[in-house]
Amino acid sequence: MNWEDLFAKRVSATKDADILKILKLSEQPEIISLAGGMPDPSIYLIDEFKMAADEIIDSNGRQAFGYGAIAGIASFREALAKETTRMGRQTDADEVIVTTGGIAGIDLIAKVLIDPGDIVIVGAPTFTASLHVFRSYQAEIIGIPLDENGMNTDTLAEALENLQKQGKRAKFIYTIPSFQNPAGVTIPEERRRQIVALAADYNTSILEDAAYRQIRFEGTAPPMLAELDPENVMLVNTMSKILNPGMRLGWVAASKQLIDTLVLAKQGQDQCSSTIGQFMAGKLFENGLVARQTAVAIDVYHRKRDVMLRALEKYMPKNVSWVKPEGGFFIWLTLPEHIDTAKELDRAVAEEGVAYVPGSAFHHDRKLQNCMRLCYTFVSDEKIEDGIARLAKFFENIMMRNH
Amino acid sequence: MNWEDLFAKRVSATKDADILKILKLSEQPEIISLAGGMPDPSIYLIDEFKMAADEIIDSNGRQAFGYGAIAGIASFREALAKETTRMGRQTDADEVIVTTGGIAGIDLIAKVLIDPGDIVIVGAPTFTASLHVFRSYQAEIIGIPLDENGMNTDTLAEALENLQKQGKRAKFIYTIPSFQNPAGVTIPEERRRQIVALAADYNTSILEDAAYRQIRFEGTAPPMLAELDPENVMLVNTMSKILNPGMRLGWVAASKQLIDTLVLAKQGQDQCSSTIGQFMAGKLFENGLVARQTAVAIDVYHRKRDVMLRALEKYMPKNVSWVKPEGGFFIWLTLPEHIDTAKELDRAVAEEGVAYVPGSAFHHDRKLQNCMRLCYTFVSDEKIEDGIARLAKFFENIMMRNH
Numbered sequence: 001m002n003w004e005d006l007f008a009k010r011v012s013a014t015k016d017a018d019i020l021k022i023l024k025l026s027e028q029p030e031i032i033s034l035a036g037g038m039p040d041p042s043i044y045l046i047d048e049f050k051m052a053a054d055e056i057i058d059s060n061g062r063q064a065f066g067y068g069a070i071a072g073i074a075s076f077r078e079a080l081a082k083e084t085t086r087m088g089r090q091t092d093a094d095e096v097i098v099t100t101g102g103i104a105g106i107d108l109i110a111k112v113l114i115d116p117g118d119i120v121i122v123g124a125p126t127f128t129a130s131l132h133v134f135r136s137y138q139a140e141i142i143g144i145p146l147d148e149n150g151m152n153t154d155t156l157a158e159a160l161e162n163l164q165k166q167g168k169r170a171k172f173i174y175t176i177p178s179f180q181n182p183a184g185v186t187i188p189e190e191r192r193r194q195i196v197a198l199a200a201d202y203n204t205s206i207l208e209d210a211a212y213r214q215i216r217f218e219g220t221a222p223p224m225l226a227e228l229d230p231e232n233v234m235l236v237n238t239m240s241k242i243l244n245p246g247m248r249l250g251w252v253a254a255s256k257q258l259i260d261t262l263v264l265a266k267q268g269q270d271q272c273s274s275t276i277g278q279f280m281a282g283k284l285f286e287n288g289l290v291a292r293q294t295a296v297a298i299d300v301y302h303r304k305r306d307v308m309l310r311a312l313e314k315y316m317p318k319n320v321s322w323v324k325p326e327g328g329f330f331i332w333l334t335l336p337e338h339i340d341t342a343k344e345l346d347r348a349v350a351e352e353g354v355a356y357v358p359g360s361a362f363h364h365d366r367k368l369q370n371c372m373r374l375c376y377t378f379v380s381d382e383k384i385e386d387g388i389a390r391l392a393k394f395f396e397n398i399m400m401r402n403h
Numbered sequence: 404m405n406w407e408d409l410f411a412k413r414v415s416a417t418k419d420a421d422i423l424k425i426l427k428l429s430e431q432p433e434i435i436s437l438a439g440g441m442p443d444p445s446i447y448l449i450d451e452f453k454m455a456a457d458e459i460i461d462s463n464g465r466q467a468f469g470y471g472a473i474a475g476i477a478s479f480r481e482a483l484a485k486e487t488t489r490m491g492r493q494t495d496a497d498e499v500i501v502t503t504g505g506i507a508g509i510d511l512i513a514k515v516l517i518d519p520g521d522i523v524i525v526g527a528p529t530f531t532a533s534l535h536v537f538r539s540y541q542a543e544i545i546g547i548p549l550d551e552n553g554m555n556t557d558t559l560a561e562a563l564e565n566l567q568k569q570g571k572r573a574k575f576i577y578t579i580p581s582f583q584n585p586a587g588v589t590i591p592e593e594r595r596r597q598i599v600a601l602a603a604d605y606n607t608s609i610l611e612d613a614a615y616r617q618i619r620f621e622g623t624a625p626p627m628l629a630e631l632d633p634e635n636v637m638l639v640n641t642m643s644k645i646l647n648p649g650m651r652l653g654w655v656a657a658s659k660q661l662i663d664t665l666v667l668a669k670q671g672q673d674q675c676s677s678t679i680g681q682f683m684a685g686k687l688f689e690n691g692l693v694a695r696q697t698a699v700a701i702d703v704y705h706r707k708r709d710v711m712l713r714a715l716e717k718y719m720p721k722n723v724s725w726v727k728p729e730g731g732f733f734i735w736l737t738l739p740e741h742i743d744t745a746k747e748l749d750r751a752v753a754e755e756g757v758a759y760v761p762g763s764a765f766h767h768d769r770k771l772q773n774c775m776r777l778c779y780t781f782v783s784d785e786k787i788e789d790g791i792a793r794l795a796k797f798f799e800n801i802m803m804r805n806h
Contacts, residue, residue, distance in 0.1 A: 011668070
């Protein structure tokens with residue numbers, strides 16, 4: 001069998017192996033990888049996890065190793081409803097579905113809402129894996145440029161108006177309002193209100209990805225879009241940043257009508273998320289470990305962000321720019337227009353031993369070639385400085401050669 | 404927002420809430436549920452799990468709480484390749500992808516192979532959740548009736564020939580060759596060879612679901628289809644029956660060309676399966692606990708199957724028939740034609756306190772209304788006998804009233 005003969009059309013739409021190639025690269029220990037958006041492995045409160053695991057296996061083992069309810073086990077849904085309420089959206093347990101990480105939530109929503117050719121509006125740039133999901137459901141993707149305050153609402157209003165004139169509407173607007181992946185920017189309250197009003201005016205919904213919201217180093221958090229319009233906004237979140245990614249847990253909070261349909265769809269995705277993981281994570285919310293683990297993450301990443309910002313100031317040529325993120329995992333670099341970061345990646349790794357994610361991986365039309373995403377959370381402080389110095393030297397040489 | 408306005412077309416194709424309703428019912432403790440295909444919660448080797456969890460957290464915690472490779476962590480892929488080889492298909496680690504349970508593997512395969520309107524051949528009856536997946540990708544489903552030896556190869560040959568005459572071909576034939584869910588039947592070796600030959604002749608592939616294969620009580624295992632044609636057969640399996648469902652782990656073994664594409668697709672499904680779960684399950688293969696846990700399951704389910712068979716012999720009216728399964732979880736009952744088990748379910752639960760899954764839930768055209776699936780693994784021996792007695796009385800009354 002030549003399997004390519006059997007592939008569905010969506011496969012060619014998603015044949016972007018960039019991120020995979022980079023994740024492979026970043027596994028080599030001699031490479032300084034500023035690419036993958038991975039937590040610092042040193043932050044995990046291992047002993048406390050072990051105690052919680054033992055307690056759960058002792059007290060709930062026979063349930064925890066069985067199948068759980070498709071929507072999630074009751075106590076964990078309650079804990080997530082409470083957390084979502086704490087974050088600003090008043091939420092009942094039956095407005096929550098547990099998912100196998102954040103992307104599984106986005107996949108589930110796309111499965112329920114997107115027919116081939118349906119329109120989805122995203123930031124340009126936006127999270128690669130979300131683009132992958134929307135492409136895999138053969139959505140038509142409209143990108144709205146970001147500025148230092150996130151998605152540009154003038155351009156968004158124009159796009160929505162254009163669609164309406166053509167008798168079309170978008171299924172939803174996908175946005176990561178806080179510490180955006182990859183751009184690091186945060187949408188201020190006023191603009192959040194505009195986005196919510198625009199969605200309502202043009203009869204579309206919003207998919208708010210709050211993956212990084214809880215990792216704030218400084219400043220005041222603007223309200224979630226899901227707080228401003230709980231009925232019209234689907235909130236997707238993950239335990240990966242506030243606890244750990246290895247347990248693969250996330251959640252969607254939304255209108256009960258939608259949640260019920262997501263539960264039906266989850267039967268055909270993975271039936272239920274890890275039962276033992278849900279029991280454990282529920283316990284860790286209850287005993288305060290989620291809050292403590294998040295506080296450790298914030299401390300460490302705050303320091304590392306500052307290390308990276310100082311290194312950028314110190315080493316980068318004047319014609320490279322970035323926006324200082326108030327939280328999250330990433331800094332987005334903009335280089336001179338003529339530089340193609342995707343084209344240079346192989347050589348950056350081979351010659352300088354440093355990896356990043358090229359800007360085009362985050363763009364629905366593979367543009368923003370002169371940008372790149374740097375992650376400061378994974379590698380050590382020393383390697384951040386060393387990595388930025390190497391990157392700066394590498395691109396300085398390219399600029400000098402070309403001018 | 405009225406969310407129904409936004410739903411994709413696939414939602415209406417999968418709006419079958421039967422199983423959900425039943426799973427809800429079976430949560431009430433006073434109901435004897437022979438419905439859900441759930442393991443006996445008493446079989447888990449809890450203390451051994453706890454020791455393994457502690458060891459993994461101590462020795463691999465910092466890795467185990469991070470993201471793992473999309474295809475699965477290397478040591479667990481190795482263990483699964485070894486297990487698949489032991490089962491009869493010579494398999495390398497790079498021919499394996501780890502999935503979040505068996506259905507997530509089927510979802511991934513469907514995502515990569517099915518465009519709307521593509522043809523998938525299934526047994527009639529077949530596993531509800533797999534039907535759900537194929538419907539969600541808007542496959543055209545052709546059902547091949549089962550007899551006591553599984554999928555009827557004469558009808559299969561006819562269907563393939565008809566398709567060829569119309570210039571069409573099926574993307575794959577989905578089959579559960581051992582202890583089929585729901586019918587309990589096993590395809591003998593000779594017929595397995597015919598199915599593999601037919602697929603090759605008509606240029607289609609096979610999706611072999613081996614979920615129950617390792618739970619054999621007696622007799623000799625025929626070779627897997629994936630052993631007979633490793634290149635053309637995709638093998639999907641799950642840890643749910645040989646270890647436990649709560650960890651949500653499964654795998655696909657297939658041609659490397661296909662596996663590489665499944666890995667790309669998994670980026671947009673759940674990015675990676677539980678890292679901590681994979682470390683643990685790998686350890687449990689290594690220290691022999693998977694084999695011991697499987698042996699316990701086989702012992703307990705063998706006894707329970709016999710309890711159910713004896714109760715059926717004792718209580719069921721003469722015009723109810725079934726095939727004795729040599730393994731797995733299920734017995735399939737065929738009642739007189741005029742009985743509609745879906746219509747009677749509510750009353751069976753309300754009046755007799757006993758639940759089953761109606762036959763139509765397993766049929767691509769919602770036929771086989773006079774059949775039902777009974778699961779003997781979940782409830783106690785006493786409740787199996789009591790449940791069958793109640794069911795027999797309930798349907799005997801219906802038959803007497805109608806004749």
